[in-house]
Amino acid sequence: xxxxxxxxxxxxxQGINADYKERFGFHDAxxxxxxxxxxxxxxxxxxxxxxxxxxxxxxxxxxxxLDHFLAxxxxxxxxxxxxxxxxxxxxxxxxxxxxxxxxxxxxPADVKKTFDRLGIPEAERKFLAGVGAQxxxxxxxxxVREDLEKQGVQFLDxxxxxxxxxxxxxxxxxxxxxxxxxxxxxxxxxxWSGGSFVYVPPGVHVxxxxxxxxxxxxxxxxxxxxxxxxxxxxxxxxxVEGCTAPTYSSDSLHSAVVELIxxxxxxxxxxxxxxxxxxxxxxxxxxxxxxxxxTVEWVDCNLGSKLTMKYPSVYLLGEEAHGEILSIAFAGxxxxxxxxxxxxxxxPRTTSNIFAKSISKDGGRSSYRGLLEVAKGATEARxxxxxxxxxxxxxxxxxTYPTIRIGEDDVDVGHEATVSKIGEEQxxxxxxxxxxxxxxxxxxxxxxxxxITKELPMEYAVEMNRLIELQMExxxx
Amino acid sequence: xxxxxxxxxxVIDICPVSELPPGGMRLVEWEDLEIAVFNCNGxxxxxxxxxxxxxxxxxxxxxxxxxxxxxxxxxxxxxDLHTGKPITxxxxxxxxxxxxxxxxxxxxxxxx
Numbered sequence: 333x334x335x336x337x338x339x340x341x342x343x344x345x346q347g348i349n350a351d352y353k354e355r356f357g358f359h360d361a362x363x364x365x366x367x368x369x370x371x372x373x374x375x376x377x378x379x380x381x382x383x384x385x386x387x388x389x390x391x392x393x394x395x396x397x398l399d400h401f402l403a404x405x406x407x408x409x410x411x412x413x414x415x416x417x418x419x420x421x422x423x424x425x426x427x428x429x430x431x432x433x434x435x436x437x438x439x440p441a442d443v444k445k446t447f448d449r450l451g452i453p454e455a456e457r458k459f460l461a462g463v464g465a466q467x468x469x470x471x472x473x474x475x476v477r478e479d480l481e482k483q484g485v486q487f488l489d490x491x492x493x494x495x496x497x498x499x500x501x502x503x504x505x506x507x508x509x510x511x512x513x514x515x516x517x518x519x520x521x522x523x524w525s526g527g528s529f530v531y532v533p534p535g536v537h538v539x540x541x542x543x544x545x546x547x548x549x550x551x552x553x554x555x556x557x558x559x560x561x562x563x564x565x566x567x568x569x570x571x572v573e574g575c576t577a578p579t580y581s582s583d584s585l586h587s588a589v590v591e592l593i594x595x596x597x598x599x600x601x602x603x604x605x606x607x608x609x610x611x612x613x614x615x616x617x618x619x620x621x622x623x624x625x626x627t628v629e630w631v632d633c634n635l636g637s638k639l640t641m642k643y644p645s646v647y648l649l650g651e652e653a654h655g656e657i658l659s660i661a662f663a664g665x666x667x668x669x670x671x672x673x674x675x676x677x678x679x680p681r682t683t684s685n686i687f688a689k690s691i692s693k694d695g696g697r698s699s700y701r702g703l704l705e706v707a708k709g710a711t712e713a714r715x716x717x718x719x720x721x722x723x724x725x726x727x728x729x730x731x732t733y734p735t736i737r738i739g740e741d742d743v744d745v746g747h748e749a750t751v752s753k754i755g756e757e758q759x760x761x762x763x764x765x766x767x768x769x770x771x772x773x774x775x776x777x778x779x780x781x782x783x784i785t786k787e788l789p790m791e792y793a794v795e796m797n798r799l800i801e802l803q804m805e806x807x808x809x
Numbered sequence: 810x811x812x813x814x815x816x817x818x819x820v821i822d823i824c825p826v827s828e829l830p831p832g833g834m835r836l837v838e839w840e841d842l843e844i845a846v847f848n849c850n851g852x853x854x855x856x857x858x859x860x861x862x863x864x865x866x867x868x869x870x871x872x873x874x875x876x877x878x879x880x881x882x883x884x885x886x887x888x889d890l891h892t893g894k895p896i897t898x899x900x901x902x903x904x905x906x907x908x909x910x911x912x913x914x915x916x917x918x919x920x921x
Contacts, residue, residue, distance in 0.1 A: 400885075507897040510885025619898065647901055678901045707902060 352636075356576035357609050358449065359549060363442055364468070368425040370552065374398065377522050380425050384491055384525075387498060397511035397521030404515040410701075411668045413639045417613050422554040422585050424523045426468035432489045434475050443467050450576065452545050459791055461540035462487045466557060467547050469525040480538060485569075486531040487542050490558050493529030500531065504562060508591035508619050517617045520556045520589040527557030527588065532567040532598075541570040541603075541789055548577035548584055548612065559590045563598035563626075570601040572792065576636070579609040583638065586612055592620035592628055596650060599627040605792060607799065608636040610666055616642040624650025624679070631787055634661045634669050635799050643701055645674035648682035648710075655684040658784045660796075662803055663696030663728070672733075674703040677713040677743075688719040689781050692728035693803070699731040704747070708739040715744070721751045722780050724773070774804050823916040829853065834879075836868045839920050844907055846918065847890055849877045853916055854890040855907040862886055862900035 366383070368376055377398050381391040406415065429440050436444055436453050447453060447465050456463040462476035464487070471489030480487070486497065494501050511521035528544045548555050563569055577584060586608060594600045600620065608614055614637035620628040630644035646655030657673030675684040690698035700719040721730035732749050754776055762772035777800060778785075785793045821839060829835055829848045836858060837844040845858035845868035854877070858868050865883030872879050878887045878896065886900035893906040908919040 506885075510880075510887070510897050510899075512880075512882075512885030513899060514884070621898070647898060649901060676901065 352609060353579050356450070356607065357579035359578035362550060363440070364426055364428055365430070366425070366427040367550070368423055370423055371420050372398075372422070372424050372523065376424050380523055380525060383425070383427065384494075386494065389502065390494065393506070393511060394522050397518050400512045401515060401518035401522055404518060406515060410641045410670050411639050413668055414641065416583075417585060417615075418583070421552055421582070423550060423552055424554050424556070425525060426550050426553060427470055428467045429470070429472045432464075432471040432474040432492060434473075436473060439473050443472050446547060446549070447473070447545070450545065450547070455543065455791070459540060459789070460543045461538055462542040464489055464528050464544040465547070466526045466544065466555075468549055468553060469555065471526045476542070483536050484533040485536060485538060486529065488529050490527040490529050490560070491525065497529070497531075500562075501529065501560070504560060504591070504593060506591075508593065508621055509589050509617050514617060516587045516615045517589055520558060520587050520617070523554070523556050524558035524589065525556055527559040528561075528571070529559070530561040530569060530571060532563045532569045534565040535567060537568040538570065541572045544571070544573045546573065546575040546586075548575075548586065548608075551580045552582055552584060554585045554587070557588050559588065561591075561600055561602070562593045563595060563600045565595045566597040567595075568599045570603065570789075572603045572605075572789070574605045574607065576607050577609045577612050580611050582611065584612045586614050586616070586637075588616045588618075590616070590618040594620065594622045594626035594628050594653075596623045597625045598623075599629075601629040601631065602644075603631040603788060603792065604633060605796060606632075606634045606636055606640065610636065610638050612637045614640040614642065616640075618642065618644040620644070620646045620655070622646055622648050622650065622653035622655055625652050626650065627654040627656070629656040630658070630673065631784070632657070632659045632671065632673070633784075633788075633796055634659075634671050635803065637669075638666065639668045639670070641670045643672045643674050643703075645676070645703075646684065647676045647678060648684065649678050651679045652681045652683075653679065654682070657686045657688070658787055659686070659688040659700075660781055660784050661688075661690040661698045662800060663690065663692045663698040664803055665694035665696060668697045668699070670699045670701055672700045672702040672719075675705070675715060676703075677706040677710040677715065680709070680711045680713070682710060682713050684715045686717045686719070687784065689784055690719075690721045690730060691724065691777060691780065691800075692721070692730050693724035695727040697729040697731075699733060700749075701733040703735045703737070704745065705737045706740050706743050706745065710740050711742045713740065713743045713745075715746070717747045719749045720780070722777065723751065723753045770804070774801050777804055818919045818921045820910075820917050820919050823918050825914045826911060826916060827914070829916060832872060832874055834868050834872060837918060842920065844918065844920070845879070846909070846916070847872055847879065849890060850874045852877070853909045853911065855909050855918055856888065856890060856893050857905040859904065860884075860886060860888075860900055861895065861902035861904050867904070
């Protein structure tokens with residue numbers, strides 16, 4: 333019997349799946365204005381600050397952070413792979429262009445070519461309200477729709493924000509994540525470069541997402557963007573970030589700091605589709621403040637990287653604030669996804685949900701690590717934590733490390749956790765209906781993650797499903 | 810001006826003003842309490858010496874005399890020395906403050 337012809341989608345999937353290298357992992361010639369030598373010291377930090385012509389307070393902040401970084405030991409929890417990060421083998425600053433341009437035509441041709449291949453300008457035209465594109469250490473392109481600009485929405489790269497809105501940046505910078513919060517936040521604070529600054533004025537709703545795309549290109553590169561979003565009273569913004577890098581045999585490091593401030597009645601949704609190549613350590617600190625009646629949602633999808641350690645958190649500081657963390661982690665061969673989230677209820681009638689889903693295959697390891705804290709006085713707080721893990725084979729591993737601290741009696745807190753394997757019965761049932769084994773396996777995985785992918789904007793949900801399906805290729809047998 | 814002292818409270822002598830110049834910090838132990846006393850540009854202020862986030866010793870932190878804040882050396886939370894409130898995360902619960910008076914040349918602290 334002739335093999336049935338593959339559908340266009342299947343052919344496309346197979347094409348994309350040829351390898352990550354083809355679609356995201358390609359590398360072009362290096363053509364930089366400046367590339368710092370490997371290693372970190374005071375001179376490098378001063379040079380970064382000098383390049384950016386920063387005010388003295390920021391230079392002092394960086395140098396103090398460097399002292400914290402050098403004084404702190406490497407964390408010993410999380411993952412044994414963490415010990416193999418070699419901080420001396422990283423380039424801490426690489427400059428690809430003079431400034432963040434507002435037209436793609438002004439971006440250096442080879443850099444623009446990279447973003448064209450990744451489809452960023454096309455996505456901008458179709459469904460985004462603004463785009464920031466970071467290449468190595470700095471943002472090379474930044475644009476926001478004119479109508480939003482007229483309403484007072486600020487969407488700039490962080491370096492420009494420091495120049496153009498110094499007072500606003502200084503008021504909030506490092507108030508959510510201090511330089512001394514943890515070793516990696518100290519590192520970011522010392523060498524930060526790029527990232528986004530978003531300010532949404534009171535009552536303004538940004539209906540289409542703002543997107544940032546982060547690209548590492550150099551081997552042994554360190555990317556340390558710094559992002560801050562301030563949603564003023566009653567405003568709404570959805571920020572989406574994506575990231576990829578070429579595949580190299582030696583390691584790169586990505587260590588971002590992201591601070592969100594939702595003022596009374598505001599809502600911030602922050603979506604990440606992390607798809608770094610498998611030679612990138614992804615060690616990120618993300619934290620949000622939610623004031624009264626505000627909502628902060630983290631939608632955190634981790635597919636790539638060698639090791640990810642990331643636990644987005646929400647501090648519910650005002651009455652009736654709401655926090656939501658939706659997390660998907662996919663760990664394939666050689667990967668460890670140590671993800672999760674933290675919610676701190678610090679005021680009465682605050683509510684939260686954490687939904688975490690992980691899939692491990694081919695010896696990959698995923699961990700859910702979470703904290704739910706209800707402070708004394710946070711009466712009538714309500715929270716639900718659900719973490720589900722799916723193991724696709726005997727070699728893979730899943731761990732759950734939930735911490736729950738309750739300092740108040742009058743609360744309603746629930747925690748559920750499941751670990752399951754793709755069942756023979758489920759597979760058999762689907763196969764009995766004529767669905768090939770591999771297809772059946774994909775269907776089960778899609779159903780497993782659907783509660784989270786349905787929260788993504790359609791274009792990202794399609795992409796996410798494709799990426800998951802690609803990761804699933806050849807997982808049976 | 811000296812603050813009014815609570816008649817139920819106990820007043821303890823800390824040190825002569827000359828021993829705690831502007832920018833100075835001093836740890837005072839009283840019963841099971843540890844109290845950090847600071848001189849912010851001539852104003853003497855006292856707070857509980859225990860960060861509400863992770864019990865960090867605030868007296869070993871960095872004092873900002875202009876802002877009248879101290880930064881916890883452990884994770885970087887900054888506390889307002891007048892109110893005891895954290896003005897940066899990760900701490901979110903205020904620490905206790907203690908009334909201070911200067912009687913003659915002696916700094917005195919009111920504890921309960």
